[in-house]
Amino acid sequence: MKISVRVHEVYDNENSKVKGLASAALGGQFAVNGIKIVEGKKGLFVTMPSKLNDNGEYVDMFFPITKDSRMQLNNAVLKAYELKLEEIANGEAQAEDNEQSDDVGEDFEEIPDDLGINMP
DSSP states (O other), X not given: OOEEEEEEXXXXXXXXXXXXXXEXXXXXXXXXXXXXXXXXXXXXXXXXXXEEOTTSOEEESSOOSSHHHHHHHHHHHHHHHHHHHHHHHTTOOOGGGGOOOSOHHHHHHTOOTTTXXXXX
């Protein structure tokens, strides 16, 4: 499945474990917003959008159901995050990349191939 990822925000706050926010388009059919890039004890990892349930627990609102699909999505998000960090380091980050659109369709229609990661 083709996965296109856009990293919208990169945070440089030592007090926060959240290092970035991303969105992904899956197979050109579905979009997922609110993906977090988080710094853990073993390095960076990806968390899916979640909500608080009646028991006070956070439950993922979207999640891959196979190990392979989870690995593909995680790898695509982390690779896009690495590229975004390189863009920032090289002064190439564009102001429009930091804006989030309320319209998911518009957000993904405008993803240039050179800013996102496309996984076959």
